[in-house]
Amino acid sequence: MSSNQDIREMGNTSSRSLGLSGQRIYAMCLRYLYLLRGSWPRIIELAYWPTVQMILWGLISQFFAENSSWLAQAAGVLIGAVMLWDVVFRGQLGVSLVFFEELHARNLAHLFVSPLRPTELITSLLLISFVRTIIGVGVAALLAIPMYHYSIFDLGWPLIAFFMNLLVMGWAMGLVVSALVLRFGMGAESLAWVVVFAIAPLSGIFYPIEILPQWAQSLAWFLPASHVFEGLRGIMFDHHFSFELFYTATLLNVVYLLGSIGVFLYVFSIARKHGLLMRIGE
């Protein structure tokens, strides 16, 4: 079988089988980038919603800045918040919608008879979600500068901390939604569009957590987004970055991300038990 081995990279079998393969993760990223490159509606869709949201909340901010003493203290807090909230939404969609592409394409069986590991698929989904979120929210953030003289980049390095925490929270949600669709079929697909809105009221995007009822506050502090948006207001109103809020959000995200990966892998094993990898998409 020497000719067969000549065709394949040496060491691609057992020696690398214990860990993640950069080449396979790159292959999957390439697959999703090809898809994005070949479909201009998909690219427009990435930036469309964040931009519409930014325009809407920019106008609302302008109005309230002149009519609200609270907002007058920190013009741009609403527009900044809405853009950061879109990081959660885009991050989640970036994982789940890209995973759905495989289901729509009825491609899962081909992928999983290849040496691709589920953890490598997850890694590629997260990387592509990062790219999609940067494109989507980035366009809105850049347009906000000439339109409203507001630059979210003025937040400085805390922006990276906020962005990454919200993105990871979106990833965790995206993986759980993907797992549910893998388990229950495309009928659960609409979860991708609605699940994020269920937690929005508790996330304190536009208002402090302290205005929520006590029971809701208890729940809200389990969400990384609540800590991020409190942190955002801390910077914009008090010019103070709270490391405590940052660490708590990060810790929660580590727990949720690992949990969501566990859920995805568990559902993947159930899918193998029930033959869903061959049937899904039909």
Add this chain to the structure above:
Amino acid sequence: MSSPIVTVKGLTKTYGDAVAVSDLSFSIDSGTITALLGGNGAGKTTTLSMLLGLLLPTSGSVHLFGTNMASDRFKVLPRINFSSPYVDLPQRLTVSENLRVYARLYGVKNIEERIDEMLQALDLTAMRKRRYGTLSAGQKTRVAIAKAMLNEPELLLLDEPTASLDPDSADRIRNYLTDYKIRTQATILLASHNMAEVEKICDDVIMLHRGGIVVRGTPAELIAEFRRESMEEVFIDITRETIRFSEEGPIEF
């Protein structure tokens, strides 16, 4: 004598009370083309899925190249490949983009050269920039086979490899597979409903009925054993249950 490439022992798959595959045991030697035959619902796809590790058996084991697929499938996956007309490739990617992605997944060296080689071998060169979703069913089947051959698999599992192909293309594919087996000593297991194809290229036939093996042998042996003219007649006898089986062999009602 070399050890078998495929060893299946007591393979069973049930879904609740429904038995898809029941206590299946067989082995396949290197350098052979084996047909897995059976009517609709006989258990072919279930068996192929379990061989590939896409489906976990309820009981029993699958060993490929001596490796247990339940525990160590990633060790052998680079050495096998698969195609089926019932599993698609991404529709919006071009033929060459699809092949490039899968070549990387399989760790193929000299990717562009290998893709050119496969496109040429399967008469797909003119379609390399066409989106997979715009191809005809026959063209898609050929692209899926090109994908399945990218890593020069030592074990190739094919579900209906010539489905949707015109007679000329189907003949080319059959010749390609036969040449490939001779050149590389690869093992091919295929599910097919084309009995003429089975007679022409297969060294061995495993006939399934109601999830179990009812008969096994070369096409010539089965035709002689059933006293029929062709594999098609043997197939019809078995699926219509006009034959019952005893320890001495098949007995016609």
